[in-house]
Amino acid sequence: MNSLAVALVVLALTQGAPPPPAATVQPAQPPKLVYAGSSTAFVCADSLFAAVAVLMNSGQMKSAGHRVEFFAANGLEYAGGDTRPSIPELDPGAWHAVRCSMAPTKVDSPLVLGAVSKQDGAIPTYVVQPLHHLETDPGAEAQRVPAAPGGRVRGKRAYVETLNLRVSVETTVAGVPLLLLACRTKSGWRRAGAVAPLASVLSAESGQEPWWEVMKLDEMSVSAAADAAVLTLSGSVGLRWKATATIALRVGRSAADITLRLSPLKSVTCRAVRLAPFCAGDRSFGAAVAESLIPASDARGGVGAVRWGEITTGVAVDPASASMQWSPSFVPVVPGLDYVPITFEWAPTSAASALAAGVRLEFKARLFAMPGTVTVQEAMRHAPATVPSAEPPAAQPTILLPDPDGSTTSSGR
Numbered sequence: 001m002n003s004l005a006v007a008l009v010v011l012a013l014t015q016g017a018p019p020p021p022a023a024t025v026q027p028a029q030p031p032k033l034v035y036a037g038s039s040t041a042f043v044c045a046d047s048l049f050a051a052v053a054v055l056m057n058s059g060q061m062k063s064a065g066h067r068v069e070f071f072a073a074n075g076l077e078y079a080g081g082d083t084r085p086s087i088p089e090l091d092p093g094a095w096h097a098v099r100c101s102m103a104p105t106k107v108d109s110p111l112v113l114g115a116v117s118k119q120d121g122a123i124p125t126y127v128v129q130p131l132h133h134l135e136t137d138p139g140a141e142a143q144r145v146p147a148a149p150g151g152r153v154r155g156k157r158a159y160v161e162t163l164n165l166r167v168s169v170e171t172t173v174a175g176v177p178l179l180l181l182a183c184r185t186k187s188g189w190r191r192a193g194a195v196a197p198l199a200s201v202l203s204a205e206s207g208q209e210p211w212w213e214v215m216k217l218d219e220m221s222v223s224a225a226a227d228a229a230v231l232t233l234s235g236s237v238g239l240r241w242k243a244t245a246t247i248a249l250r251v252g253r254s255a256a257d258i259t260l261r262l263s264p265l266k267s268v269t270c271r272a273v274r275l276a277p278f279c280a281g282d283r284s285f286g287a288a289v290a291e292s293l294i295p296a297s298d299a300r301g302g303v304g305a306v307r308w309g310e311i312t313t314g315v316a317v318d319p320a321s322a323s324m325q326w327s328p329s330f331v332p333v334v335p336g337l338d339y340v341p342i343t344f345e346w347a348p349t350s351a352a353s354a355l356a357a358g359v360r361l362e363f364k365a366r367l368f369a370m371p372g373t374v375t376v377q378e379a380m381r382h383a384p385a386t387v388p389s390a391e392p393p394a395a396q397p398t399i400l401l402p403d404p405d406g407s408t409t410s411s412g413r
Contacts, residue, residue: 036115075109097336183369291376305379325352
C-alpha cells in the first residue's frame with residue numbers, strides 16, 4: 001500500500017463514518033370528522049337546537065389539535081356558541097364532540113347543516129347533512145287507553161296502537177316519514193325513541209357513483225282487526241325506487257314488525273339498504289342508559305338494544321327474512337348525540353347488486369319497547385330464531401314496575 005492510500009485510511013478512521021440520514025418525522029394528523037348534524041333525530045318548527053360535530057381518532061398515534069368550523073348551508077342561522085371550536089389532541093380510539101346553537105329561519109324550510117375539519121398540510125374532511133325538520137312539535141304522548149287495536153291517519157300524521165305499544169308517524173317538511181315509538185307503563189305512555197328516516201337506499205344508475213336517498217311519503221292507510229293493527233305507507237326513494245312499508249302491531253306483543261318492499265323503476269346498482277334506524281331515547285331518556293346490548297360492527301343480524309330504568313328498547317333483524325344474497329350488519333355507533341343510534345344495514349353480494357327494473361326486494365325489522373324489564377338481556381326475546389314468534393306475550397301495564405324517574409306523570413309524546 002502506497003503512502004497516499006495509508007493517509008486516506010488514517011483520515012477515514014479519525015473522522016469516523018458519515019452520519020446516518022435524519023429520520024423523517026411524520027406530522028400528527030387531525031382526527032376524522034365522522035358526524036355533523038343535529039344532536040336529536042329531528043328539528044321542530046323554528047325552535048333552537050344543538051348542532052353537533054363528532055370527531056374520532058382512528059389512527060395509531062395521538063392526533064393533532066386543530067379546529068372544526070360549522071356552516072349553515074340552507075335554512076339555518078347561528079344562535080349561540082362557538083362556530084369554530086378547537087379540538088384537543090386525542091389518543092388513538094378517542095372521540096370528541098363539539099356543539100353550537102342554531103335555529104331554522106322558517107318553520108317550513110328545508111334545512112342543511114355542514115362542518116369542515118382542516119389543518120395545514122392535511123386533507124380537509126367535510127360533512128354536509130340534510131336535517132329532518134317538522135313544521136310542528138309532536139308534543140307529549142297522548143294518554144288515551146285504546147279499547148281495541150286501531151289507528152288513524154290525519155293528513156301528514158298517523159298512528160297505530162294496541163294496549164301495549166304505539167307507533168306514530170310524523171312527516172317532515174321534505175315529505176320524509178319519521179316514526180315515534182312509545183310503550184305503555186304503569187304511569188302511562190312513555191316514548192322510547194324515534195326512527196329517522198324510515199328507510200334509505202344507497203344506489204346509482206350506470207356510470208354514476210352511488211349515493212344515499214331516503215323514502216318519501218305519498219299516502220298512508222290504517223287497517224285493524226281484533227288481534228292486530230297495521231299502518232301502510234306508500235312512497236318512493238328518489239326517482240329510481242317504488243317503496244311500501246307496513247308496520248304491524250299485535251295484541252299482547254311489545255314489538256312492531258316492519259316490512260319494507262322495494263322495486264327499482266329502472267336498472268340500478270344497489271349497494272345498501274337501511275330499514276328503521278332507531279334513535280333510542282330521542283326526546284326521552286337521551287343517551288343516559290343503564291345497559292347496552294350493541295352488536296359488533298360485523299354482526300350478521302341479531303339484536304341491538306339499550307335499557308333505561310325498567311324499559312328495554314331496540315331493533316332486531318333476521319337474516320332469513322330477506323333473500324340469501326342479502327345480509328345485514330350493524331352500523332357502528334356514533335357517540336356524542338342526545339340518543340343512542342341503533343342501525344342495521346343490508347348489503348348484497350356483488351352478483352346481486354345489479355338490479356333490473358321491476359325486481360322486488362323485501363326486508364324486515366322488529367322495533368320493540370318492553371317495560372318491566374330488569375336487564376337488557378331480555379331484548380334477546382326478539383333475537384332471530386328458527387321458530388317464528390319467539391316473543392312471549394307482553395305483561396299487562398297494571399302490574400309493571402314504577403317508571404325510572406319515579407314520577408307519576410308521563411314524559412315524551
